[in-house]
Amino acid sequence: MEPADPLPDAADPLSASADPLPGSADPLSDAAFLSGEPRCPECGVRLTAPQERCPRCALPLSGPLAAELWRLDQALAELGARRSELLVRRSRLLRMLRAEGARQSAQAGGSTPEAAPGARRAEPGREVRGPVGTGRTGGGRNGTGGVGPARPGGDFSPKAVQNLLLALGGLLLAVAAVVFTAVSWGHLGIGGRAAVLAGFTAVILAVPRALAGRGLTATAETVAALGVVLLLLDGYAVRQADLAGTATLAGNVYAGGVFAVVALAMAAYSRAVPLRLPLPAAVLFAQFPLVLVAAELPAPWVTAAFAATAAADAALLLFLKHRSAAPIRPGIRRTAAFSFGTVWTLGVLYGAADSAPGLVWGFSSGDRLGAAIRGALPAVLALTGITVALRRAVGRVTGLAAASAFALAAGLAAPFLPLVPSGWHALVYAVAGLAVAAVALCPVGPDEPGIRSAAAVTGGSLAVLTVLPFHADIARALTEPFARLDQIWSGPHGYGEGWSPVPLTPVVVLALLAAASAALAVRGRVPAVSAPGAAGSGRGLRRPAGVAALLSGTIGTVLVPDALGWTHPAAVATLLALAAALTAGAALTGRRWRAETLATAAAAVTLWAAVTALAERTATHAALVCLLLVWAAAALLARTRAVRLLGAGLAVVLAGGEVLAVGVSLGWPARYAAFGLFAVAGLAAAAAGLVRRPYGPAVRGSATGPAGSGDREGAGGSRASGTGHDGKGGPEEPPAGREKRGGPEEPSAGRDGKGGPEEPSAGRGMRGRLRELSAGLEAAGYCLTAWGLALVVHDSLVPGPGVAHLPTLSLACAVVGVLLAGTALRPDRRPAAYAGTGFLLAAAWLRLLASDITVVEAYTVPFSLVLLAFGLLRARGGRVSSWSVYGSGLASGLLPSTIAVLTGDGGLRPLLLGGFSLAVLLAGARFRLQAPAVLGGLTLAVVALHELAPWIAQAVAAVPRWVPMALGGLLLVVVGATYEARLREVRRLREAVGRMR
Template identity: 30%
Template structure:
């Protein structure tokens, strides 16, 4: 059952209330029963009112799309139905649907409050100006009397208008009164009343702050409906405590006093009588703020006091001030955890369960009573890692390593001794240990000491491994953290010996981690471990960049083997793993060959391309076939390009011919005929390279072999290509006829023109006879191109009257038989389109 609020002040009532603990309102007797029944009736009427409004809105949206007013939403004569409807009708309409739950109205800043706020500001400014001018007229004591009178008048006015049920005006006048009171105490010392100017400023701030806070709290006790007195009293008390903190020397003292202030305000939240109302309930706000101040001050002090006395090369002793700051941080962590736990326990008793407390806190973490608790929780969470960082920065590298081992041992002990339950407290405690361990790792790295860094990384890996074993639900992230920590520990340990040792050590670790991941088939940590293994290989390759190629070749070879094992044991990852294995294995062969000679390097690369193509043929109909074929093609192109760049034409042509033959063999497999194009490209490249090497410049020597290969490939693959003339014979005819026909325009080679036009006409005749569109179009285009190029020179030298006359006669003939020629053109196009 949800808590019941007081009908007068709204405070939460106990389960069996006799009197309100906040406003002392009696809750027994017939009057209390009648008040309860009246509240229930008001709530029921409000529910019916909201339901009726919802029904009217739904009715308006279904009947009229956009009425301008209520009268236009109903038919004209029937608008009087609302007037003639009795209370029973309204009640029935209001209860047609389920009653909407009542929600607390959202508080907004009203116009009245704006005017009152501006008025408060103007009154305070006017009072300040009046005080400045009146001082020279009435003297300091007269001024004291006047300002005291104004202050008393503001206090009386706020209490008076509050009793008249004017809350906003009362709050505004209360702020005026509080401001005047602070102005009075400041002016009293400023102008030396009663010799107050001789008093120390900090002491005066402490005393007057406490007095003002007490007075304002007393005013709030007189009328607890005025919240301004409670809030300003807490603000005055905070100012007074700030004066106390100012007496401290050094950050340790300031942090200790700030922590004491947080404890004092927290104790006030618990120990003050309930008659103080909001002053008691809002004391948690200053407590949380002073805990944040203590955290910041202690953290700065712990980091600043890092000039310890040396006990050795790497061992240092912390200073007393630094230890005091660390102690404050530890107190904040422990005390804050106790406070949060106590508040949650109390609220669980009110709300019924801790789950309800979590839901309420998560719904409004920075509003209401949870605002201060949220800040305390944040301070508590940050205090633990801050204490570890502050202590680690003072004890040196070796001390940091020892502290890391201690934290890891504490975390392992907690994991082993505490039961595995999903409690927020347990999660927070273990999170503090993990955060402290990570902070120590970062601090060890900043110390630039390799051995302590290795020790902290090993401690972190051990703690993460313990979490993975003892908390199965944390297996995936814990295994990842453990593997990463060990990776960096191995990298740093290898670097101690030499960069080459580092590469070898990281590569070996990556291989072991890959084998471990493959052994964890179906386990949750399999993917995490595999990802860290991939990162390990990447780190090894990055570290081998400035070293000789042998180190990178070894790392690539191990990576290729690991990827190949993954491809065999993990069918889901087979395409990707096969591609990685092919690329890294080829790269490793390239680097190994470079250690011997350029010739050996190129031979190994050529063999790798052939081997990959053979593997793709062997592993046909499997997921990795396409990946291996693509990688083989890329390596083959690289091999031919590299041979040409190094001036090895015969090697380039031989490798291209070999790859072409392999592609033809590959195309002989079922549903692989399209790869014949790759074979044509390889064999054509081989022929062209040899022709260039022999200084052959005849165009047909380059086009006719390629055309023959294209025609053979098209005829071989005619069924898969759909038996279309353009796909079967079109590419070959274009390569064979078009370049030769175009060459007749730039040369006077009559045999070429004669042979080209003869071949074109023959192709055209065959195409018309067999009804093949590609042969007709290509043959006609080539013959026409040769005819135009051969007729062109003679046309330029012919008499003008002959040229113009011939063109004129042609135009007359076309014009005279235009309709017939257009029909003939349509028939020709229709016939051409009907060809295959």
């Protein structure tokens, strides 16, 4: 690190004020200690003598960098002192200016002058900023920084105090007017009452103009509000006095008239008096007349009143939007937006509530006019909302557009509901929702991406929601065959009584959803939904639309046979055709995401078809063979690696299923037919090993895994991937060298991470494709092995008419062990040997148990000694883990004997096993071997507990019942009191065991 340039000497005031003493080479060692008590610039520790490094943080304190840092600290200290002096002077000048301002205000009559723009009084604990001076901070929070005492401020500003007093005064006057009108009314005649109210109202409404002319705007607003209250009281008084026969009118009609008159009066008053209150008040009162007048009429009239009022509010909003350049009085735009949102929402909700009874109990065919009206009113509300949203006359246009789309869909569906049966109402709403979505996505019209997207999503979501009423029928139809797997080959539709088909309505709705989604996916980018300047942003709709089309179309096709009542062969043929079509699409497409999506759907339909075909023997064989051929072709011909792997795996699984079906057809029990699965699994494992085996000289090194980069076949031979060697025994060339030499590279899964088409395989033939199938074949072999083992276990150990068939289970475990041992011959599958050894040991033990062998040690000890000998020979090669040396031998000898102790009786075997396990434990502790110590200790503990269990049971039964509880409580107290010590002992024990080999 090069030192920074030193500060100037004479011209720089910073360096001039902090020069070291003459002749001093180290400022921190000389000048620092002469000028004052120095501290470390890093950690702040006090330095008592010149030192090369800080005693705490080891920061170097000598050299040119340290000298420059010392000068900078000195300069900053001087600047801080100067700043404090300036702040003190500033506070003094500020106090003088405040005193001068107070004297000028007193001479002018006590009125407070208006503060300059940007000026603000200082408050305790708050920084002061203002136009005076530089406008910099005048102090800190806690009084630091040199700021003098500020003028104490209150919790309320003068404006807030004024508004509070005016509001309270206006409220009291309004209450007094109400009391006068309602209580003290009887003391005056009809003429006096009318004169008092009219005169007082006229005076109150005349005062604000004079007050506004004198600059008392807040007071004028308060008086105007009182005038509004008096106008309402005038209306009440007129009805109570029955002037002009108003008492004969209905209450809601008269109230609507009063609100209309007040709204017109406030609108006219706002033109005469320049106040903020009258015009918003007029807008608010204008919301009530139509709704109140229609309150006693049928429900459609109320919805019509809401729609008319909302349309008027929308017109006002658009007018204000058009006059955005002209001066608008504050509050009117927000009031109009609030009124429109409230009335529009209430209209939509009231219209939906009016249509709800018809949706629940159905519409009569004679109510077509009412249904048309009920549909037209929400449509009017929807068009009003869409117009306001497109003009962006309100803030939240996206939510308004979504709600308008919902109302429009409901309005379009309502006229057609009486024409169809109640079971088909969902179809009507689905068509209406899709129509709204189509209109929203139509490129004709204003370019409003957010509004169009919200409307389209709402319409599509409404169409999807129409399927929800049929979710129980759809779920039952999809899961019923899986619930009857224990009744296979019982005949067509032999899954049980009470079979009820799926209604046809959800099938038609799903077909419409599939068609609409497919049209959107094929259409591609929608210009109206794409943001301006974002080329291709609308393409994001293609992928979800395609997935939605695939999902809805697949489910609808699966439900068609059940909904139409087709025969079982026709249903199976439909499912097979669908599976074949989806598999062909997945194999032929070159885009990764599309192929994976189609393959997933094809796999699901394949499973459904196979399970459905189990109703008949012939259908089962035919379906499995057809599906096997389809997926085998996909495994060999697919363009994407994922589909090839899935095709290989499913083809092997289907082949295993066919072999199992043949075995069951021959009358074999499931435990015997399961060995066919083992045979297919073995063939799959052998094929996986063969297709990955390099053709040519042996490969040194191992591959990375089943789905690794694979072997790459060059022009002159085969080369292993990863860290392997070439065909001549030398190290494998890097990719760059292979490219120069012309060797082909294995194509990647896709052109890019966005699901582009895969690169073509240059020069790779059928052999290269077979190598890629290794992972799929191996995974299918594991699945078949687990399937067969589960069948054998279920048929051998589940209680039945006879005893347990342990020999068959032993044979199955032996077969699985052999398969895993064969798999472990591959260099990249060495860990399979452990599982294979475990299955072979389990097979031996099960065979001994099935043969009623009482002295199992005669069969286990010799093999254990051989395994221990092998382990000792391996241990001679170097330091290895005790588990790999002694683990298998000790486990094969101790575990069967332990099981025999637990299941048998007698005292000789526990004694001998306990003594031997104790010896193993001591040997492991002596030579610090983990495997003998752990296995010997566990075996000894199990034997000891087994032998002591009767005595413990007798002791517990003999003592009073409170003794065990008392002992348990005492143990908990002791452990709790010595918890830390016991915890340390457990940690030491764990560390000691971990240090063993």
